[in-house]
Amino acid sequence: MSGAWQRDGYEAVIGLEIHVQLATASKMFCGCPNRYGDEPNTNVCMVCLAHPGALPVANAEAVRQSARVGLALGCRIPDASEFSRKQYFYPDSPKAYQISQYDQPLCAEGSFHVPGEGAFTVRITRAHLEEDAAKMIHAGGDAGRIQGSAGSVVDFNRAGTPLLEIVTEPDIRSPEQARRFLTLLRATVVAIGASDCDMEKGSLRADANVSIRPIGSEEYGTKTELKNMNSFRFLERGIEAELERQLALVRAGEAVRQETLHFDPATGGLTSLRSKEEAHDYRYFPEPDLLPVTQDQDGLAALAGQLPELPVARFARLTGIGLPEATALLLATEPELAAYFDDLAARIGDPKVAANWVLGELQAHLNADGLTADASPVTPERLAGLVALVVDGTINQTSAKEVFQALVEDTAATAAAVVEERDLGQVGGADELGAIVDEVLAAHPEEVEAFRGGREQVIGFLVGQCMKASGGRADAKALQGLLRERLSA
Amino acid sequence: MSDVELTPDEVRHVASLARLGLDDVEVERLGRELTSILGHVNTIAQLPIADVPPTKHANPHGDALRSDVARSGAPRQEALANAPDPTAEGFRVPPIGA
Ligand SMILES: [Zn+2]
Numbered sequence: 001m002s003g004a005w006q007r008d009g010y011e012a013v014i015g016l017e018i019h020v021q022l023a024t025a026s027k028m029f030c031g032c033p034n035r036y037g038d039e040p041n042t043n044v045c046m047v048c049l050a051h052p053g054a055l056p057v058a059n060a061e062a063v064r065q066s067a068r069v070g071l072a073l074g075c076r077i078p079d080a081s082e083f084s085r086k087q088y089f090y091p092d093s094p095k096a097y098q099i100s101q102y103d104q105p106l107c108a109e110g111s112f113h114v115p116g117e118g119a120f121t122v123r124i125t126r127a128h129l130e131e132d133a134a135k136m137i138h139a140g141g142d143a144g145r146i147q148g149s150a151g152s153v154v155d156f157n158r159a160g161t162p163l164l165e166i167v168t169e170p171d172i173r174s175p176e177q178a179r180r181f182l183t184l185l186r187a188t189v190v191a192i193g194a195s196d197c198d199m200e201k202g203s204l205r206a207d208a209n210v211s212i213r214p215i216g217s218e219e220y221g222t223k224t225e226l227k228n229m230n231s232f233r234f235l236e237r238g239i240e241a242e243l244e245r246q247l248a249l250v251r252a253g254e255a256v257r258q259e260t261l262h263f264d265p266a267t268g269g270l271t272s273l274r275s276k277e278e279a280h281d282y283r284y285f286p287e288p289d290l291l292p293v294t295q296d297q298d299g300l301a302a303l304a305g306q307l308p309e310l311p312v313a314r315f316a317r318l319t320g321i322g323l324p325e326a327t328a329l330l331l332a333t334e335p336e337l338a339a340y341f342d343d344l345a346a347r348i349g350d351p352k353v354a355a356n357w358v359l360g361e362l363q364a365h366l367n368a369d370g371l372t373a374d375a376s377p378v379t380p381e382r383l384a385g386l387v388a389l390v391v392d393g394t395i396n397q398t399s400a401k402e403v404f405q406a407l408v409e410d411t412a413a414t415a416a417a418v419v420e421e422r423d424l425g426q427v428g429g430a431d432e433l434g435a436i437v438d439e440v441l442a443a444h445p446e447e448v449e450a451f452r453g454g455r456e457q458v459i460g461f462l463v464g465q466c467m468k469a470s471g472g473r474a475d476a477k478a479l480q481g482l483l484r485e486r487l488s489a
Numbered sequence: 490m491s492d493v494e495l496t497p498d499e500v501r502h503v504a505s506l507a508r509l510g511l512d513d514v515e516v517e518r519l520g521r522e523l524t525s526i527l528g529h530v531n532t533i534a535q536l537p538i539a540d541v542p543p544t545k546h547a548n549p550h551g552d553a554l555r556s557d558v559a560r561s562g563a564p565r566q567e568a569l570a571n572a573p574d575p576t577a578e579g580f581r582v583p584p585i586g587a
Contacts, residue, residue: 025558026559030562031559031562032560032561033561040578041568041578041579041580044568045568048562060556060557061557082545089508090585091580091582151581151583152581152582153576153582154579154582155579156568283506286543288545288546291546291553292546293554
């Protein structure tokens, strides 16, 4: 298979566990606001602080959004699912158990296809709803590090916010595939609107189960669990580092130990973590405070029908209208950019030209200004006005870049007004261009001689001189045509 | 079905999972009590209940969901009032894994 990690007769076997923070207004089991970045402990109540007697009630919207994600991942949504208690002791869990789902998750077996070169499919084991833990603010030591801390302060704003945990089968065969899978999964969840999936804010978190085995073997090797890979790049690098570590152990005749590892982006190294609970004895049992969640299959069919266009479908549509695979995949995985592209393409009626602008000038400006496409001051409508002036020959590519910059800087300007104001209209008619060409030819007799003597490349210099004389406003192609005409006369 | 007799080691294991410190006298007493409780469950298991689905909830109806409406919770001062060692903003806890 293309893109597989294989070394010295061993192949990689990777599964992911992805936590998605759902973008609901309120928490999973209480009405506290589900909001990132507020002052510590200002979104808390008796339920999410686990005061005795406080009872949880499940959030209908979290259930609905989870079912939509499950449907997008091709999951089966069973008629009934159930909450369970997962017991562990840690200050981030006020009840000393987390409400999660165990043997009856909301979404069961699914599969997710990653298209493009070296396309592959990853089976989804399950997707289940649970509550997030509180945030520990560690005093002393390195930020986020536990050992050596002088004590911690707990912020319960995040405690009890809804999480969807998506678990894959170990179908991923390389760090690159892991990144591609997660990129497309993220784009899918964002398109659905279930989460903003911002890895920096922690609303998308991925852990990886990594092992190696002899190529062709059906059995799995001992796996390790990698945590804390909070960017696509770290995910890829962390898995790569772990595969290399396991391969070195196996080649030295040593065994891989089952353990949880923490990836340190600063050093690229992996450190072993103590487990939260000995032997992961979570003692799951059905949550008596919550009733099962039932699904009606007609309602689910309606929900599936209301899903927006998903990235995989968008990829197929964009390659269908003639965009190259790489371009289509880029647009398919960037929801804001894709929406912008669709709008622009509809306005100018040419998908390829639209894609060139979106992935060229627009994306450069978005990257430089740290914006998403929907926040750009150059709206599709304004850009369409500019593209129209290029297409009808009013301005050339060089001037178009200048106009684009003007549209970024002055949000009230239109392309046509900028062209007029700065006199950027192409030096048009054959007369005008002809005069410039004659003038340049007269001023450069040596180059003319050289060209006629067979030095073809001199034409580039002459075009440049003509362009300069036109104040950069001539059509380079037209100039070249005229020059050749005159020189061969 | 034979009665289950909990060994002292099993009692200590369960106690450590629950973060309970027990002395030898307590291990012996709780071992007896837990064995008796398990024996009671075994008595129920001897009834013809193979076709009875597990009753996990007394309420036979599913779906007690609430709509996704946020409301303000407890004021921070109140939330922190019962904490043994609060800071101005949060709940202080002892160092972990020291
Ligand atoms: Zn609450």
